[in-house]
Amino acid sequence: MKDIILKAENISKQYRLGQVGTGTLTHDLNRWWHQVRGKENPYLRIGDTNDRSTKGESDYVWALQDINFEVERGEVLGIIGKNGAGKSTLLKILSKVTAPTTGSIKSRGRIASLLEVGTGFNGEMSGRENIFLNGAILGMTKKEIASKIDEIIDFSGCERYIDTPVKRYSSGMTVRLAFAVAAFLEPEILVIDEVLAVGDAEFQKKAIGKMQDISRNGGRTVLFVSHDLSAISTLATRTIVLSNGSILAIEETNKAISIYSSMQQNESIFVQNELVDKPSITKVEIVTSERGTLQANGKPFKINFEINMLDENYENISLSFQIINNLNKAIIFAYIFDNNISICRKKEVNKLSYEFDNLRLYKGNYYLKMHLANSKTREKFQEFDCCSFEVEMINQIEPEWGWQNNVCQYIDEGKWITLE
Structure with a gap:
């Protein structure tokens, strides 16, 4: 029996271009009227695919369409694709930062995410205070956080500045501390976007080693987005290739990288x-x-x-x-x-x-x-x-x-x- 810890079913995400929210009051009333009558949202039938190279004919665009996959406990799943393929949107949905337009995410356990530099940090608070804040957001008790705080500070390499407000940290220091918090506070699922590229080579090596350790020895699951295919090859066991908001392939990592590489101009x-x-x-x-x-x-x-x-x-x-x-x-x-x-x-x-x-x-x-x-x-x-x-x-x-x-x-x- 497979031990499935995360399952995405028919995930799609639609945005209306040039608008904040869902659009006009007329559209909202139309959605409500269809919902009252038990009918489908009429605006799900329209919309362009997420292709930045074309102008498009609709005000609606599908950032993601019909995404389905499963992740086993302890697996490291890579996610690759060109800029605009939908990688960050998918991670935001998995992290519950935004909701899908259609479909559902089923998960077991806490999810910690590292999506952007400084996400979840309060710039006015010190690094130490932000560790406790992030731990509380993840559902940890103060006692649990305190038992891990020395390891977090040591791994981050920010000990000298740990009682300094985070707003004075460089982007590299912020990422170091954020990754250490996410990794050491033991979430069942760790979601990481491209942010590790901000760190120096030494820290990237440490971070990859830590992700390998928590997946192999800790039995925790990692979803890892990166344009560094060497890191994906080293870390991930399987990899999703995204293209224009859809899954092009879910394969063993080396095969997935080959598919992604062939997406370059393949004419002679x-x-x-x-x-x-x-x-x-x-x-x-x-x-x-x-x-x-x-x-x-x-x-x-x-x-x-x-x-x-x-x-x-x-x-x-x-x-x-x-x-x-x-x-x-x-x-x-x-x-x-x-x-x-x-x-x-x-x-x-x-x-x-x-x-x-x-x-x-x-x-x-x-x-x-x-x-x-x-x-x-x-x-x-x-x-x-x-x-x-x-x-x-x-x-x-x-x-x-x-x-x-x-x-x-x-x-x-x-x-x-x-x-x-």
Whole structure:
């Protein structure tokens, strides 16, 4: 039998754009009249999906739609997705900060949440007083809080300032103390948004270690939202991928990260037709060793570029690219300067390529991050992601220990080629 501690059933959240509250008195009366007659809210039938890239045709937007999942006791569930996918809205509903438009949340035990820097803290009160305040909000007795207060202060690293008003804390100190309170006051469910990114590297490592400890040894459940895919990979056992307010996938974490990575531009060619009044990359094309965007480990790999110059007198152009793995980490970096090779001296289109004789990458999903700048003035003309591809171990003997993803990355040095 599964020990389910949290269950989301048909969760949806609708907002009315440009309005505070539900909208007009007419709409509220219409809702009430439908409710009296036992009918559905008429405004649930309308509304656009949560896609920021489109203008939309309705005043209503669905921040979340039909979210269903279960979480077992002691599980660490990651939640990933692009900005605006609905991650923070979902956590606010789970934390009961806001109510869902439809659906229900069923949970067993106390829920502690860390959604924004300083949430639940009173700036006029000292750090020590805020520990007792937050503990009381979580339903702890004064005696229970007092028994944990020394551990909380020690973990936060704020001992010297613990009797100073929180309004004088930096954002990093505030997050340190807030996380320590949430972690040590032993809620059954710990909900954490992206706030840990505010802390320094040392504290992030401590926080991840603490979350692992409370889930594995304490049997407590953690819901963790982060854009740091390395942290998600280390911490989460399963991960939800959100896209435009809906669940795209709920999978084992490595598979979920691969799905999320493939949401980058997955065409082998990036083309920009619109010309601007500065140098711009108008085309990027990857040429893989296999069909489509599939690349075999150890086989040739080529990237073609086109740079459009509206003014032939531009100098000091710098073109660079990175190959990014599915944890959003750059593993290959290559660049070229205009003063080394005359890559951008012609007006209109300048063509060049970068070739790898043997691209040695472990299997996984990758994409390109492009940069175009003035190497002298440091003016940045363009920066964007494009051209996802997948590396597989094709016709290679599988070693006894198995191929591992995203470890021990190695490549042979590539070379730039200018094209007439």
